[in-house]
Amino acid sequence: MSVQTSPAAPAVASAPAEPTLLKLDGVSRWYGNVVAVNDISMELGPGVTGLLGPNGAGKTTLLHMMAGFLAPSRGTVTVGGAPSWRNPDVYRHLGLVSEREAVHTFLTAYEFVLASARLHKLARPEEAARRAIELVEMTDAQDRRIGTYSKGMRQRTRVAAALVHDPRVLLLDEPFNGMDPRQRMHMMDLLHSLGAAGRTILFSSHILEEVEQLSGTIQVIVAGRLAASGDFRTIRRLMTNRPHVFAIQSTDDRALAVALMGLPSVTGVELDRAGLVVRASDYGSFTRELPKIALSSGIRVRRLLPSDESLESVFSYLVEA
Template identity: 40%
Template sequence: MEYPISLRDVSKWYGEVIGVNQVTAGIAPGITGLLGPNGAGKSTLLKLITGQLRPGAGDIRVLGRDPWTDRTIFREVGFCPDSESFYDEMSGASRRIKGYSKGMRQRTKLAAALMHDPRVIVLDEPLNGLDPSGRMEMLRLFRELGAEGKTVLVSSHILHEIESLTRSIALIHHGRILAEGHISEIRALIENQPLTLQIASPQVREVGSHLAGLDCLVSLTYADNGHELIARTSTPEVIYDVLQQAVLDNRYTVTALTALDDNLDAIFSYLVKK
């Protein structure tokens, strides 16, 4: 498969400091989230993809072309940088930008990135400065662009924003891609780690007694509220099956079943420590 954005063994140094370290990745059409803490290498990677930086090693292709040497590619690429990119005396529809709020400046950057209807859209922390309603509006817009078949690469250090936007992610830390793919695929990378399940039931003691004999159970504790228990297990599907069958047999009622660490925050924290 030829990806709209592909990187092979890409590295970038700033003197002796490594900004991006041997990154190999393929970004497919739709929305992909690039996640990592501040200083992880997200902005450097996006500048490499958009031809603003020359890689120290490796190969980058955007729509089959080298973004550093073939500048015509920018007719088909939109980029919204994290940094401010306007002169104060420039104007939008009716007012000079120097009078804009931070949120309005961010909207203007996004408009500039999208106005030429690009096939590839690269967004560096695009929700910064937006109020909650503005964030929701932009998230809807990004979903629409992805549904149209455009390639949308969105960087963020806020995990729940990306988790609400897409299930296709890449995790970057210290310039390296720790993992990439569907969230479920990345979760499978740490499947040997016990998963924490929160189970709510009005018969919580009966539920706990029923689960206590399972070999897959690592630990079982009761919450102080009296109607929840926390189960840690190496094979959560066994507990899912046992609970489902018990409910069908009318042994007890389960009002909620939540995987507490089956989310990006837990996955990222584990992979960084690893």
């Protein structure tokens, strides 16, 4: 059986030693009587962070304030300690790929990325443009007009234009739109490399699987407010109002089910062909008590998996709450 792997992402230069932080302090934005973003504070350092939220939650408004396109109605947004609003110098350190497509279809990819390099007044714009195009695997098609491209190719061209000046902070709104599975895997590898090299990357996506594969760290926006921040597995374990669900297989599932029913932390046990499904009110207590119960009963636990710690579960719980 052959195994296919994603193409290796090109090497990425290391960022400066000092981290450039993206910081929001008590940020709100309203349009008349409509509150789009409500009192959000967050601080992001090097690495990749996913921005999640239902449609209309305020994700795009938040990204536009970070990029300096919108002024906060209240609070401050800074990039590397400098305000993003009305501060053109911030674009020396920041790259943006907006959700809305804005490309000149009569240009080739090389011409489009080269124009971005020249706007940034780079010393060698031609070299920078070719390097950015290579990063997103568009070299073979760089001399074709953008109007002939697929949606995924146009998206990769836009990413190249955002990367051409080697920004320390990268904001991406739905960056994988239109990409096929191979292109998506390569882009994930590239963003991983950039984050590992010290860049601060924030990307939004409505596909939870993409966020889970690319980043365990999330910022969740619900109805304009920051509902949760951090590693999504840690967030799940802090949700004490929801029982935790575990899938367990052992050498004697029936006997283990009887023993577990006596634990104060266990609220329910189901036995099926695949093993046990256990609901526990306290994650820490249950995971400490299970080995003791198994040992005292002479039962060997072969498999123990939290079955509701996926990002999808965490996101669903937060939105419902």
